[in-house]
Amino acid sequence: xxxxxxxxxxxxxxxxxxxxxxxxxxxxxxxxxxxxxxxxxxxxxxxxxxxxxxxxxxxxxxxxxxxxxxxxxxxxxxxxxxxxxxxxxxxxxxxxxxxxxxxxxxxxxxxxxxxxxxxxxxxxxxxxxxxxxxxxxxxxxxxxxxxxxxxxxxxxxxxxxxxxxxxxxxxxxxxxxxxxxxxxxxxxxxxxxxxxxxxxxxxxxxxxxxxxxxxxxxxxxxxxxxxxxxxxxx
Ligand code: HPA
Numbered sequence: 001x002x003x004x005x006x007x008x009x010x011x012x013x014x015x016x017x018x019x020x021x022x023x024x025x026x027x028x029x030x031x032x033x034x035x036x037x038x039x040x041x042x043x044x045x046x047x048x049x050x051x052x053x054x055x056x057x058x059x060x061x062x063x064x065x066x067x068x069x070x071x072x073x074x075x076x077x078x079x080x081x082x083x084x085x086x087x088x089x090x091x092x093x094x095x096x097x098x099x100x101x102x103x104x105x106x107x108x109x110x111x112x113x114x115x116x117x118x119x120x121x122x123x124x125x126x127x128x129x130x131x132x133x134x135x136x137x138x139x140x141x142x143x144x145x146x147x148x149x150x151x152x153x154x155x156x157x158x159x160x161x162x163x164x165x166x167x168x169x170x171x172x173x174x175x176x177x178x179x180x181x182x183x184x185x186x187x188x189x190x191x192x193x194x195x196x197x198x199x200x201x202x203x204x205x206x207x208x209x210x211x212x213x214x215x216x217x218x219x220x221x222x223x224x225x226x227x228x229x230x231x232x233x234x
Contacts, residue, residue, distance in 0.1 A: 002079035004071055005047060005060075007039035012080040013049050013058040015234045017227070018072070018087045020183065022046040022061030028227055029059055045072070055234035058082075066115040066155060066186035073187050077194045084133070085198045086230045087187050090205035090219060091153065091179035094169055098149055098178050098204055100212050103226050105129070105137055105150040106200040110177060111185035113157045119189070127155075127188030130197035133233055137199060140232040146225045151178045153202070155185035169208055179204060201230050 001008070019025050025046050029036045033050030040047035040060065047060040062072040069087070076082040091104060098104065109127045111117075116125060134150070141148045154169070154177045161168040169180060184200035191198035203223045206213035 002075040004042055004045065005040050005075050005080070006042050007047065007080065009080070011037070011039045011049060012047070012060075012076065012082060013056040014081060014083045015055070015057050016076055016082050016085050017057065017059040017230050018062050018069070018085055018187070019059065020062055020064050020069070020089050025059045025061040032227065032231065033057065033059070052231045052234055057231065057234045062183065064159075065157065065182050066111070066113045069183040070115060070186040070190060073190050074194075077190065077196050083196050084233070085187060085191065085196065086133070086233060087183055087198070087200040088223070088226050088230045089181055089183065089200070089202055090223070091181040091202040093179050093204040093207040093209070094154070094173045094177055096209065098207075100204050100207055100214060102204045103141065103146055103148050103229065104153065104179050104202040104204065105134055105148050106153040106184045106202060107134055107150050108152045109155045109185035109188055109200065110152055110172065111155040113155060113185060116185050116189050125189065127185040127192070129188060129199045130191065133197055133199040136233055137201060137229060141229055144225075144229060144232065146229055149178055152176060153178055153184060153200070154180040156180050156182055180208070199233070201226050
């Protein structure tokens with residue numbers, strides 16, 4: 001057991017998918033995995049282990065934001081020996097050519113979060129995905145006929161902004177940032193520091209230029225392309 005995960009040693013696979021929403025973890029386990037066992041219910045942050053195409057995989061909810069995500073990623077790595085962590089989640093599109101429902105590979109994750117900055121006072125660390133996983137994901141996406149956008153994203157501490165901030169994303173947009181989400185930079189920092197491999201695969205659920213967004217149901221359940229691409233890396 002760790003503080004936030006009640007699994008016993010060996011109950012969690014060394015390859016783990018990390019959706020923010022624990023109910024998405026449950027849905028993935030129920031629809032895509034076989035011989036599924038639920039190993040965590042602490043705080044309702046559900047985690048499951050099962051098999052996908054004969055490969056043993058786990059799927060663990062993490063909650064939203066770097067601090068919550070980093071608690072689960074740290075415990076999975078340090079206490080359960082997880083070696084490969086794939087975040088799957090939604091993001092807000094920031095560029096014209098990044099469309100609703102597009103799949104985005106986060107090669108790197110810029111951030112406004114102190115959860116990364118605190119370790120590098122006055123300097124800048126570049127949180128980066130595993131090249132092996134990114135390359136494999138790009139290759140598998142092409143085989144699976146899933147178009148991808150790959151590049152730099154923003155992991156932000158904030159979902160909501162006060163009006164006096166103006167367009168909070170303009171600076172990032174002008175620097176080519178494809179999309180905004182709230183976890184990847186923390187995951188990449190931990191993977192670098194703790195010597196494991198990580199990648200974030202995102203689906204555009206809303207667009208911050210056009211204001212379009214997918215429905216809540218689709219947000220929760222219908223991101224199958226992203227999930228199958230993530231599972232193909234096992
Ligand atoms: N901001 C942050 N995270 C997100 C967004 C957003 O607009 N959309 C989906 N995840």
